[in-house]
Amino acid sequence: MTTVILSYGRRVVMRKSEVPDHPARVAPRAAAPNPHALVAIQRQAGNQAVAGRMALAARQQARPVPVFLAPWVAEWRKAGLLDPPFRPADVDDFPDLPMPLTKNSPPSAARVGNPGVRIRPEGTKIDKVPREPVDPGPPRGRTVEPRPPRVEPEDLPGIVFAPGILGTSLLVALFTLLPLSTAPPWMDMVNPITGGPYGGQVEYEWLGGLTQPQRDYLRYLVAARQLEPDAAVDGAMSREDWPVTQQRTPGCTSESVPRRGGHARHDAYATKVTGTPSDEFVRTAPPPLQIYYDGRTPGTGTTWEVKTGYGWFFNPKHVGWTAFQLARWDTQKDLGLAVAARCGLHYQWAQPDRHIVQLLIARWGGKPPVLHIPE
Numbered sequence: 001m002t003t004v005i006l007s008y009g010r011r012v013v014m015r016k017s018e019v020p021d022h023p024a025r026v027a028p029r030a031a032a033p034n035p036h037a038l039v040a041i042q043r044q045a046g047n048q049a050v051a052g053r054m055a056l057a058a059r060q061q062a063r064p065v066p067v068f069l070a071p072w073v074a075e076w077r078k079a080g081l082l083d084p085p086f087r088p089a090d091v092d093d094f095p096d097l098p099m100p101l102t103k104n105s106p107p108s109a110a111r112v113g114n115p116g117v118r119i120r121p122e123g124t125k126i127d128k129v130p131r132e133p134v135d136p137g138p139p140r141g142r143t144v145e146p147r148p149p150r151v152e153p154e155d156l157p158g159i160v161f162a163p164g165i166l167g168t169s170l171l172v173a174l175f176t177l178l179p180l181s182t183a184p185p186w187m188d189m190v191n192p193i194t195g196g197p198y199g200g201q202v203e204y205e206w207l208g209g210l211t212q213p214q215r216d217y218l219r220y221l222v223a224a225r226q227l228e229p230d231a232a233v234d235g236a237m238s239r240e241d242w243p244v245t246q247q248r249t250p251g252c253t254s255e256s257v258p259r260r261g262g263h264a265r266h267d268a269y270a271t272k273v274t275g276t277p278s279d280e281f282v283r284t285a286p287p288p289l290q291i292y293y294d295g296r297t298p299g300t301g302t303t304w305e306v307k308t309g310y311g312w313f314f315n316p317k318h319v320g321w322t323a324f325q326l327a328r329w330d331t332q333k334d335l336g337l338a339v340a341a342r343c344g345l346h347y348q349w350a351q352p353d354r355h356i357v358q359l360l361i362a363r364w365g366g367k368p369p370v371l372h373i374p375e
Contacts (some may be wrong), residue, residue: 024342068199069191070209073097077222079316085362088315088355091213097206100199193218224314229321232263233309252343254282260292269375270294270306273350284342289341293347302346305336307374310356326363337368 009150040281073094080094082094177339179321184205207215256278257349259267271277283290293303294357313322333349348369349355357372364370 013267064330068100069194069203070097070099070199071226072222074099075316079315081221086355088213088217089360089362090218092211094214095206095209098138098202100202102216193222193277195341217355221314224311225316227312227315229312229318230309231267252284252339254261254280254296254343256296257281257292265375266306268350269308269350270304272304272375273373274304282339282343282345284339289335289339289342294338296345300346301344303340304335304348304350305332306350307356308352310351312361313355313356329360330364333364333368359362 036358073082074097077094080086087093103189122284150366166313184204186198186201189198189204190198191207193207210218256276257280259270259279259352267277270279275297276295278295280296281290282303294306296303310325312318313325336347348371349360349372350373351360352373352375354372357370360370
C-alpha cells in the first residue's frame with residue numbers, strides 16, 4: 001500500500017512504513033524502571049567515580065613535583081643562614097635568586113624569561129616593550145609558480161642511481177646538516193641541590209655560577225630542613241649547665257664524677273674526645289662557681305665541653321629556638337672560661353658537625369677553641 005502526499009506542488013509517493021506517524025515507526029514505550037535497580041546503578045556509578053578520582057590522585061602523587069629553590073634561598077637569607085656567622089668563612093656570598101613566575105604571582109612580580117614586559121615600581125603602569133614590525137609578506141591570493149622541469153635518471157649520463165644507498169645517504173645528510181630542535185638542558189637534568197627537577201632556566205644558570213663550597217653548603221641546608229630538636233641526639237639539655245652558687249670553699253676542687261644525662265651518643269662522643277668515661281666537676285671559691293665539664297684528658301689540665309647533633313640550627317623553622325640555645329651556650333662558655341682561668345685549666349669545645357664548629361668560631365672569635373672531631 002502506498003500513500004500519496006502533495007508537497008509544494010510535488011507528488012511524493014511513500015510507503016506505509018515510511019509514514020512518520022505510522023504505528024510501525026513508533027518505538028514501544030519503555031516500562032518504568034525498578035527503584036532498587038536505579039539505586040544499585042547509582043551506587044555502582046558512584047563507586048566507579050570515586051575509584052577514578054583515587055586513581056587520578058595516585059597518578060598525580062607519583063609525578064615528580066618540581067621544587068623551586070628560590071623560596072628556600074629567600075627563607076635561608078631571611079633567617080641569616082646565608083650570612084656570617086652561620087655561613088662558613090670559606091664559602092663566598094650568595095647572589096640573589098629571583099622568584100620564579102607562577103600563576104599566582106602579582107602583576108609586579110619579575111617575569112622570568114619574558115623580555116616583553118618591563119617591570120615598574122609598585123603603583124605604576126606596566127608597559128610592554130615595543131616589538132619590531134612584522135613583514136606581512138606577499139598579498140593574499142593563490143600564486144602559481146612555474147615548476148622546474150623534471151629530470152629523469154636516464155637524462156644524467158655517468159651517474160648510477162641505487163635506491164637503497166641514495167635513501168640512506170639522504171637521511172644521513174638530513175640528520176647531519178639540518179638543525180634539530182631539542183629541549184633545554186635544565187629540563188633533562190636533576191637539580192644537584194634538591195634532587196628533583198630544576199625550577200627553570202634562571203635557577204639552572206644561578207646554580208651553574210656557584211662554586212663547589214657554595215653548593216656543598218646548600219646541600220647541608222637542604223638536609224637541615226628535615227632535622228628537629230631531639231634530646232637523645234643533642235645530648236644533655238638540663239638546668240645543670242647553668243651557673244650554680246655553692247657554699248664558699250677555699251681554692252679549687254676538681255673530681256671525676258659519673259656521666260650526667262644518660263644519652264648514649266653524647267656520652268660515647270665525650271669518651272672518645274676526652275679519653276675518659278667520666279665528667280669533671282670543678283668548683284672555685286671565692287667567688288663560688290662550679291661547672292660540670294664533659295671530661296678532663298688524663299694527666300693534663302685540658303677540660304672539654306662536647307656537643308652532638310644540633311644540625312637543626314640551620315633549619316629556618318627553628319630560628320627562635322636556635323637563638324635561645326646559642327645564648328645558653330654563650331653562658332656555658334663564659335662560665336667554663338671563668339672556672340678554667342681561676343683553676344689554671346685549658347678549656348675547649350668539640351663538635352662533629354663542621355658547620356656548627358665554624359659557626360661557634362665565628363661567634364666567639366676562637367675563644368675558647370672549638371675543634372671539629374668526627375664521631
